[in-house]
Amino acid sequence: MNKRRFFRFKSIHTSIAVAFSCLIIGTTLILSYNTYRQSSDSVTENSVQYTNELINQVGTTIETYIDNMKSISSLLYNNGQIRQYLTMADPQSDVGLSLVNAIESSLHVIVQSRNDISAILFIGSNGAVISDREQGALKSYPELIAQDWYTKAKNDAIYISSSEVEHVYRNEYPWVISMSQQFRGNDRLDKTGVLLIDLNYTIINDLCSHIRLGKRGYVFIVNSEGDLVYHPQQQIIHTNLKSEPIEAILASEDGQLSLKENQHEKILSIRTTNFGWKIVGVTYPEELVANKKKMQLSTVLWGSICLIIALGISIVLSFTLSRPIKKLEANMKQVEQGNFDIRADITQADEIGKLARTFNVMIIKIKDLMKQIVHEEALLRTSEIKALQSQINPHFLYNTLESIIWMAETNKMREVVKMTMALSKMLRYSIGKGEQEVSVSMEMEHLANYLTVQSMRYTNKFKYEIEVEPELRGCRILRIVLQPLVENAIYHGIRRMEEQGHIRIQGRLVEGVIQITVSDNGLGMDKAKLQGLLGPSVDQGLGVWNVHHRIQLFYGTAYGLSFESEPEEGTTVTLRIPCSELEVKDA
Template identity: 45%
Template sequence: MLFGNRRPLLPLFPLKSIQSSISFAFSCLILVTIVVTSLISYRLSVDAVEQNATGYIEEIIKQVNSNIQSYVDNMENISLLAMTNKDVKYYISDNDFISTEERRVYEKRISDLFQAILYTRQDIASIMVFGYNDRFVSDRRITSLNPNADVRNAPWYKSAKAAGGQSVISAPHVQNIIQNEYRWVVSLSRELRSTDGISPEGIFLVDLNLSVINDICRQINLGNKGYVFIVDQEGNIVYHPQQQLIYSGLASEKIDEVNAAASGASFTTGEGDGKRIYSVQGTNFGWKIVGVAYGDELIANKDTLSRSLFLYAFFGLAIALLLSVLLSHQLSRPIKNLQKDMKLVEKGNFDIKTEIGQMNEIGQLGRTFNMMVGQIKNLMEEAILTQEQKRKSELALLQSQINPHFLYNTLDSIIWMAEQKKHEEVVLMTSALAKLFRSSISKEKELVPIRVEIEHIKNYLIIQKMRYNNQLDYRLDIAPSIMMYRSLKILLQPFVENAIYHGIRNKPEMGLITIRGYEEEDRIVFEVEDDGLGMTEEKLEMLLEPVGGSGLSDPLQSGSGGKGIGISNVNERIKLFFGEPYGIQIRSELEVGTCVTIIIPKLD
């Protein structure tokens, strides 16, 4: 059934032009635009609140950073007090004491100094000095070092020694250098130097029990779930409200992201209610203070606001979607039908006739499309018929051009042999010539049995071998199974000609032409191979150019102004009769030879 016989559907809306239809559709889509604009506004508002909250968190963390920095600076001031104290300097220097009593006096003075500091600072667990001269003094008059702990291998000892007089803050650790004492502390250590500031004399150690740092961090309020934590330069946690859970593996923290973040940077993890905003501040001694706030706590009425907005948007969207579906169906149906018909035309179906509904712009376009397809179909049929007839005529003309010149050259050879009294050669050559031209001028169809084509090329080779007596030899290797199939008339002769005139004629020694024929699945394959001079790539490209271009001229007509049957024209002739999958392939190597492969289908 033709599309033109279908009864056109009644339009949902009696609109006379596509312009009015589109205008009405745009009016309906305004509602959708409003909803989308509202959602965008809501999103921008939420983002603005989150940015403000992030800025607020950054300011809080900066203040925490400042407080902790001041606290550490106070600890460093204590180390400066030890460094400038003359008793401490004398005690850890290389000076020898007059007596044990004198040494105890110095130890008592230093211990009293450290005890006075501890009395004012409850957050300090202990103060100790370890001289490189193996002298040791702490805030306690009687102190027993742990015999199982090697002070020189402690991380805080090594770090201070490597820092060369700069203060070093350690990660939280259990301090076990005092016998029977195991405290969870952070150590501030520093190398003490001589008065000239050059010679290192010992290590000063202050153990902090983290109470001040814990109190500073606990006082920070970042919502009901927000918190502050601290990591050192190695990524170890100095303080965290859930520190025990993290150490036991029951909770985790974004330590890698924190280490990668620069000071003053912020980043976000998670989505929805699990969204967390991290704000990172670095200290000058390697720690990073991190504030964590939860996204769902940044806007107090976020849930109420979102529910109200989406409730109103839901009804608006429902109405807009219903209208959009109806309108898009009404507007796009004729366009889709026309598109479908155009795709069929793309595939080569020129019998299609598109449906014409209302006589608006689309209806007029469909009517024009139908007229255009009909005209294209007629023009294509005429063009195909004209081109096919033209090509067959050109090929037939090209084929006939060879006959007079070949006859002239062959008769000239027969005359020469007759003058030389070579009667048998004259008879053989004349007989071959007669058979050759009987086949050429026969009124048989274009397709002939392969055995006829092989007989034709055999006669042609007999003539050429007699003409080029000591220069040409040939061999035929044709599978008997292919003789019953059909081939184009005079298919092989142009390739044998080219093998002789372009490959063997100018060769100093005898050349060999081998003609093979065999079947390969559903194809017949011929090969014309010579061991002549071969060709360069440029000459091979010229050989494949069509007649009328710069292709090689037929050697039989060279000098007479004529053109032979170009190899590319034979290739076109094969494709014209059998289709694109068939044709010729040429491979050639200079000074080695040329092989032409001709592929045709099996035709009974």
């Protein structure tokens, strides 16, 4: 339940703004990330493609050099003078020396015309040695045939070495790449010698060293045996301070190979030549995007600008959507406080406008219904008050008339006149002129007439006194509200007493409220009986309940009757109504 309430807000404006903000932030982050990733991947892909093109060009160039060396080897392989010299039994004969001069002159021309060829050398099985230089510069025959290029060509028919220091000429140690090939006789079975062609290593070095693949990227070459042909940090490689994944490269096909180096990713672009060498371009993805930080900053900047603009639009939009709802809410609060004259001034044609128009119609209907209810309640209250006023105990009238008859029969004419006069005034007051309220003085006069009649009926049964403050006599009070209280005191408090009773009526003004108390020293009552006084009980009659009900109908529930009583000690009834002046006409 708490999770569900976490995203609930008290304001619809906040809810809409938060919903739009979350949607916009999520969309902006996704778009910014995808834009950056696509840009980064595009630059990486372009850079890898550029690296592939470079190593393809390097491979093609090197293949061209090797093919040229093979062409020279094929040309010399088919040279008749060389074959004749290499098969001579005595290479030092005059004919042999003449052939050597002609052959060396041809080799010298070839080497001088090409900057990629460092040297050309023939070693015959008969001890003959031919080169593009004077023979005095060469090492001895036994030293020459002991070298790798000679022995591997004798075994494999053709051999291309890695980069190495050449030891063919005395006191010269150039870096070359050697290609050696076995020469055979006319029967294709006899081995007549080995041809050596040295490729100038500077050509490979210049070709590869000028290639730039970022700040850390480079190109290196490895042969099919795993030996490095070229590496820009070859000396560091030989000292084992740096290494390359040679085995992985040899096992990999042409394409890309992604590896980790010191927690940094590097991409190896591999291309295999037609003679087995692998040309490898090394690039670092974090350097491929040279302006990576700039791209990140640009992405964050534009993403933030778009986010701020979108959030601003969402806030304005949420405010626009929620403003009529808040306005309608304010109107509802006015209605809640009782203002039914308010109208929702919303003219939109959408659902909110329809709701506002429905609200206005509802308020009009509620106001009409309230007016109708108030009118009906006023009529009902008037009819109830009039009905309650007419609820005078008929037994009192019967008993009073019987008392008058008894006194007349006993010739008590003065008492008859007095009782009849008091009764007539009571009846005249009860009928009245249709008014609901009278002055306190008139109500007290009516009460005095009633007590006169009752004191004559119950001779020496009780005595009474009326004490009312003068400022109360002009105040308003409902007609016939005190008589039922005095009647209740007589019939339920004093009538069954053996000794004489006492009734006291007092009236005073307390903070704008009229308080009239009716006290007796009668039998009193317990709490259970006291709590039932304000209900229409049979024992207590309808008088007290009628008075209390009439007061609350007319003045409100804050006013009415209250009781205090103890058994054998008497009862006190307090009547409370608001004080208001009334101009009373003489009856």
